[in-house]
Amino acid sequence: MRRRRRRGRGKSGQFDDRKLIRIALAGNPNSGKTSIFNALTGQRQHIGNYPGVTVEKKSAIITVDGKLVEFIDLPGTYSLSAYSMEEIVSRDFVLNEKPDVIVDILDSTNLERHLYLLLQFQELGVPIVGALNMTDEANAKGIKIDHDQLGMILGIPFVKTVGSTGLGIDLLLDVAIKVAEGELESNKRHLNYGKRVEAAHTAIINTLEMDQVFSARYSQHWMAIKLLEKDQDAIKKISKEHQHFDLVLSVAREWRERLEKQFAEDSEVIIGEQRYAYIHGAIKETVSLSGHSTGIDFTEKIDRIVLNRFLGIPIFLGIMFVIYQLTFSLGNPLADGISIMFTRLSLLLTRILPSGPLQELLTNGVINGVGGVLTFLPIILLLFLGLSFLEDTGYMSRAAFVMDKVFHMFGLHGRSFIPFMISTGCAVPGIMSARVLTNRKDRIVTIMVSPLMMCGAKAPVIAMLVAAFFPNNATLIFWGIWLFGWITAFFIALIFRKTLFKGEQTPFVMELPPYRRPLIKNVILHMWEKSSEYIKKAGTVILAASIIVWFILSYPKAPQNTVKDFGKTDVTYSIGGRLGKSIEPVLKWAGFDWKIGVSLIAGVAAKEVIISTMGILYGIDEDVSSQQSHVDFMVKDKLKSDPNYSPLMAFALMIFIMIYIPCIATLAMVKKELGSWKWSLFQAGYTLLVAFIMAVGIFQMGSLLGFGG
Amino acid sequence: MKWLLNNRNNGLDFNLKTKQTDDWVRHLSELDTESDFKIIKINARGEIRRRLLDIGFIKNQKGRVVRKALLRDPIEIEIKGTRVSLRRSEAEFIDVVEQD
Numbered sequence A: 001m002r003r004r005r006r007r008g009r010g011k012s013g014q015f016d017d018r019k020l021i022r023i024a025l026a027g028n029p030n031s032g033k034t035s036i037f038n039a040l041t042g043q044r045q046h047i048g049n050y051p052g053v054t055v056e057k058k059s060a061i062i063t064v065d066g067k068l069v070e071f072i073d074l075p076g077t078y079s080l081s082a083y084s085m086e087e088i089v090s091r092d093f094v095l096n097e098k099p100d101v102i103v104d105i106l107d108s109t110n111l112e113r114h115l116y117l118l119l120q121f122q123e124l125g126v127p128i129v130g131a132l133n134m135t136d137e138a139n140a141k142g143i144k145i146d147h148d149q150l151g152m153i154l155g156i157p158f159v160k161t162v163g164s165t166g167l168g169i170d171l172l173l174d175v176a177i178k179v180a181e182g183e184l185e186s187n188k189r190h191l192n193y194g195k196r197v198e199a200a201h202t203a204i205i206n207t208l209e210m211d212q213v214f215s216a217r218y219s220q221h222w223m224a225i226k227l228l229e230k231d232q233d234a235i236k237k238i239s240k241e242h243q244h245f246d247l248v249l250s251v252a253r254e255w256r257e258r259l260e261k262q263f264a265e266d267s268e269v270i271i272g273e274q275r276y277a278y279i280h281g282a283i284k285e286t287v288s289l290s291g292h293s294t295g296i297d298f299t300e301k302i303d304r305i306v307l308n309r310f311l312g313i314p315i316f317l318g319i320m321f322v323i324y325q326l327t328f329s330l331g332n333p334l335a336d337g338i339s340i341m342f343t344r345l346s347l348l349l350t351r352i353l354p355s356g357p358l359q360e361l362l363t364n365g366v367i368n369g370v371g372g373v374l375t376f377l378p379i380i381l382l383l384f385l386g387l388s389f390l391e392d393t394g395y396m397s398r399a400a401f402v403m404d405k406v407f408h409m410f411g412l413h414g415r416s417f418i419p420f421m422i423s424t425g426c427a428v429p430g431i432m433s434a435r436v437l438t439n440r441k442d443r444i445v446t447i448m449v450s451p452l453m454m455c456g457a458k459a460p461v462i463a464m465l466v467a468a469f470f471p472n473n474a475t476l477i478f479w480g481i482w483l484f485g486w487i488t489a490f491f492i493a494l495i496f497r498k499t500l501f502k503g504e505q506t507p508f509v510m511e512l513p514p515y516r517r518p519l520i521k522n523v524i525l526h527m528w529e530k531s532s533e534y535i536k537k538a539g540t541v542i543l544a545a546s547i548i549v550w551f552i553l554s555y556p557k558a559p560q561n562t563v564k565d566f567g568k569t570d571v572t573y574s575i576g577g578r579l580g581k582s583i584e585p586v587l588k589w590a591g592f593d594w595k596i597g598v599s600l601i602a603g604v605a606a607k608e609v610i611i612s613t614m615g616i617l618y619g620i621d622e623d624v625s626s627q628q629s630h631v632d633f634m635v636k637d638k639l640k641s642d643p644n645y646s647p648l649m650a651f652a653l654m655i656f657i658m659i660y661i662p663c664i665a666t667l668a669m670v671k672k673e674l675g676s677w678k679w680s681l682f683q684a685g686y687t688l689l690v691a692f693i694m695a696v697g698i699f700q701m702g703s704l705l706g707f708g709g
Numbered sequence B: 001m002k003w004l005l006n007n008r009n010n011g012l013d014f015n016l017k018t019k020q021t022d023d024w025v026r027h028l029s030e031l032d033t034e035s036d037f038k039i040i041k042i043n044a045r046g047e048i049r050r051r052l053l054d055i056g057f058i059k060n061q062k063g064r065v066v067r068k069a070l071l072r073d074p075i076e077i078e079i080k081g082t083r084v085s086l087r088r089s090e091a092e093f094i095d096v097v098e099q100d
């Protein structure tokens, strides 16, 4: 009987007469924050961003005993410095929004490191409740924590929890609400930093107090500490908002320099060490180890194999291979099934609706678009499933450890492998997964090059071209081109790093958390969150794009009395056809004709559309061939027999398709993740340029060497 | 290669000895797998120093080199009861003495 209370969704009407209790959840990565958030909120969550930044914000409102309680998930961080967006977002949230209480999730098996973050939240001057999570593991390891005593020392209530089973969650909620309502005390007092630091601290507070508006806005105590730490964000806030900022900053500098002389150490380090010293003292009095930990633990046993110097990379590649195999062997039949369903639906509509613009809009525009989105859904779900699984078990950091050297040589971070790998399935989730990179430059470079991989939509196009023009070496050439995508991504990343994104090396320092059994519920939930984001974001854009593509390939119609060039289509007269014709002189350098030009333009909506557009251009009637493979087959035949096309041109075309403008859904996701269309435009521009240069280079060189025939 | 590195550092760069012990002060990056160490000083600045501090690299802290990746980079370190991973270039900022 865990759920004693009735919980339900808060109705908006109830906001007026009841006070909303706001609880922020904080904690180090891998402390079990997501598990506890899910257990507390019963999985009814709203996902958005913190204002102005692309840091994900999850929140949920529930009712507990008739009270409205809102939970806000703060980003998981090790500290609250001003060096990363996540940390600044956390502090600003607490400073500006002043939640009623912060619930800080701590890993009981690793209290020393986890209390370090808790102390920094306490410095912000908000009431705190500590959740001693992973109690089951601590018990198993013989770690005994006297949580009452610990609470007395730090002036904070602590509750023991097990996030994965929900043990202690009700009590945690109870205590948090009591603290929020002031029934239970949680000390806002901070730790004592020692005599000399305290003197500096008090002096700075005295000058800060001169501006009363400022003092009311921010915790002075926190500001004073941050000024001593030379925190850039705090200095910025003072300079902008404090009446006597000159005086405050000069007083702070004076005291800081005095301290640094006394300790012969940097102020940031002095304060950090004081925090650790304080924690050390608290732990000595409250934590005891009974029994001896028996040699190597489970995690170490696995790591001896998985992180073995020589086995590490093969094992990593093996795991990735298994994920792909599962994704595509399960996903492709499902995708085909969905695709067939939509073709049937389209045929049905053709039969019952009178022919005309409406019918065409519905079948060629809307159904094609929705079908395109949903056909990819199974593969995306499965990719995210694999990703969540890797993340929740703890293997992700190991993979970064194993792969970092290679990636670092190209100016990337070990974790960049995740977006790269996922992009090999589909670039849209790949770009979403770049959130694992906390440094902005790493993230931008990774996102910029991820779409160069062979994705599930380019694969059938490349496969068709390979089969048409290189039937003898099909497999070899296909995988060669697959590899080419990776190599290009690496080299372009390196070029970006050396030119546009020069600058400080970003720390790799990262924790290798113990392996844990993931909660199936959480893995599924995670997968669902991500996939529904794909549908929402990519879905609307893909739908709009396919309607636009349909339109530009259909209008204006051919005049009634003209003899049509190609079968029964009007494409030659359409906007798209004219566009293709007008760029043909340029395309010729790469050996492409206007039909390929039109297909490539359509391919920006979604890469797989390239085949069906060629189908239209060659007058293959889709009504006849209700199955995709049939269209494929016929396009292949037509291409092969077209005297204008040579294997050399096909090769240039395949390289072009690999590199040029990512699909519109990818571009939309880039905008969402990096916060500006500027990046999408940049990506579209540079890929087009590189693709064109490569295609022209290949075609011209090849022609010179006599491969043109 | 590794032998050369150690040799060079012992011979030229690090004539320093700590007052209390007879141990050589070395960079954390130079230690072999499985060696225990105590931190003497962190020479980094800015973000890297802060990250090291936040994850537990402070003066007098003890730790152990657990293992190294294929090209001896990155390095896995056990410190304050957890395992963390550092690049070689980052471990170079950390002065340590070996412990038995």
Ligand SMILES: Nc1nc2c(ncn2[C@@H]2O[C@H](COP(=O)(O)OP(=O)(O)O)[C@@H](O)[C@H]2O)c(=O)[nH]1
Pocket (backbone or CB within 6 Å): A027, A028, A029, A030, A031, A032, A033, A034, A035, A036, A076, A133, A134, A135, A136, A137, A161, A162, A163, A164, A165, A392, A393, A516, A517, A518, A519
């Ligand atoms: N044994 C144990 N495992 C837990 C507990 N809480 C969470 N986990 C597991 O620890 C892993 C990380 O948890 P998660 O909630 O994703 O942590 P987060 O990174 O802080 O969001 C998952 O595999 C969870 O199933 C706990 O109290 N005990």
Ligand SMILES: [Mg+2]
Pocket (backbone or CB within 6 Å): A033, A034, A035
């Ligand atoms: Mg999480």
